[in-house]
Amino acid sequence: MHREEVDLSLRSLDSEMLDAVWPQVEEHAGKLVCLSLDNNLLHRVPTSLCHFHQLRWLHLNDNRLAQVPEAVMALTQLEVLHLQHNCISSLPPAISSLRSLSTLSLYANRISELPDEIGDLPALESLLLSNNRLTSLPSSIYRLTSLQDLAIDHNRLTSLPPGSDCWRHRFDRLGLQPTADPPRRLRHPHAAQPPEPLLERQSAALAPRRCPLHVHSRPRAVRAAPQPHRPGPALR
Numbered sequence: 001m002h003r004e005e006v007d008l009s010l011r012s013l014d015s016e017m018l019d020a021v022w023p024q025v026e027e028h029a030g031k032l033v034c035l036s037l038d039n040n041l042l043h044r045v046p047t048s049l050c051h052f053h054q055l056r057w058l059h060l061n062d063n064r065l066a067q068v069p070e071a072v073m074a075l076t077q078l079e080v081l082h083l084q085h086n087c088i089s090s091l092p093p094a095i096s097s098l099r100s101l102s103t104l105s106l107y108a109n110r111i112s113e114l115p116d117e118i119g120d121l122p123a124l125e126s127l128l129l130s131n132n133r134l135t136s137l138p139s140s141i142y143r144l145t146s147l148q149d150l151a152i153d154h155n156r157l158t159s160l161p162p163g164s165d166c167w168r169h170r171f172d173r174l175g176l177q178p179t180a181d182p183p184r185r186l187r188h189p190h191a192a193q194p195p196e197p198l199l200e201r202q203s204a205a206l207a208p209r210r211c212p213l214h215v216h217s218r219p220r221a222v223r224a225a226p227q228p229h230r231p232g233p234a235l236r
Helices: 015-026 047-051 070-074 093-097 116-120 139-143 165-170 198-203
Strands: 004-010 032-036 057-059 080-082 103-105 126-128 149-151 185-187 213-219
Touching: 004 015, 015 047, 047 070, 070 093, 093 116, 116 139
Parallel strands: 004 032, 032 057, 057 080, 080 103, 103 126, 126 149
Antiparallel strands: 004 213, 149 185
């Protein structure tokens, strides 16, 4: 018998409204694999998120978060973390605890520097940092041996850290010269096209409801990212 897995999307909430419906969310904590809190007005997320140990996809795009929620650092099974269009100014050193993370998307925030611990993510394949305030990158970024996609356009970078020659062997289209500007986007020559973000694939199917809480169940045997679906009846 397969264990049930759950994907869940909540929309049109502020932090207080999320607190009100969160007990319903916690009912699915043991089987929740995908949680979308995109397009809300969240300044924080409940601390009990740290107990959602099966979570593999977490989407917190288009909110008002000033920092990466501390509870996220306990989600050791997390593979995809989207935090685009928030107000985040830095990453905590504890980001290194997300050893399963393959995609970290931080487009359009206020990040001015990265911690050295960013290099301690062995599974990281895609690091998306466009439209931030970065003036430099830590040399530890060269430890990301699984990295295939690095987006650093629209920052304030003037150079790459010492040791950047190693990029020439791992990425194409660098065009680096001793005085050249740093590459804006680096891709591994054998990298496949990045998959379309999970919740973008689902967005057409997630029609607005009066209640913002939608739950979709599927067999545990399914390991791929959830496919588009029609949300079930809204929980009350």
